[in-house]
Amino acid sequence: KQEVTQIPAALSVPEGENLVLNCSFTDSAIYNLQWFRQDPGKGLTSLLLIQSSQREQTSGRLNASLDKSSGRSTLYIAASQPGDSATYLCAVSWEAAGNKLTFGGGTRVLVKP
């Protein structure tokens, strides 16, 4: 069964510290992997999308890496700010699953001022 796991479920860091969020997935035959941010009571905002052929993607303070062989992706957020407090979701699409997105449970992040 194709699954996506995010550990830990919650994380608290002081402002200024770098954030490291983990995502693991079964079955390395992915099409792409996406990181989303969700604020309380809001929809999801796409942060980064990594195609199967790519190793990483960067946008501002965000960097996401992809290691298909080990079934892992990591989202790095540099110099965290209180405004980074949110839930971060990882989602994977597999070719064998018709390219539908399968989401992890998310990591709830709190950045303390």
Next chain:
Amino acid sequence: DAGVIQSPRHEVTEMGQEVTLRCKPISGHDYLFWYRQTMMRGLELLIYFNNNVPIDDSGMPEDRFSAKMPNASFSTLKIQPSEPRDSAVYFCASSLVWPNEQFFGPGTRLTVL
């Protein structure tokens, strides 16, 4: 662009009543997705459309759920009759090219009493 629009934002109904959720995708997007988010099961894909045609409805939980897309700018998700276990946040998302970046609406929080 106004983004993906969903209505209503909140819906409270009694068990047995019919519920209709509405979605307007981003103009020009050919793909439309309906998701459900609960604490227990996380974010799950219910159904998706391509060019107004349902492609995969394997995530629809049971026959009480139905979805339509009569034109490129409008889709509905209907639950009839509703049950308390249908209480969740329902998201609509659209995509220009799939499988690539999806844009999510703000969601409809459904409470069935």
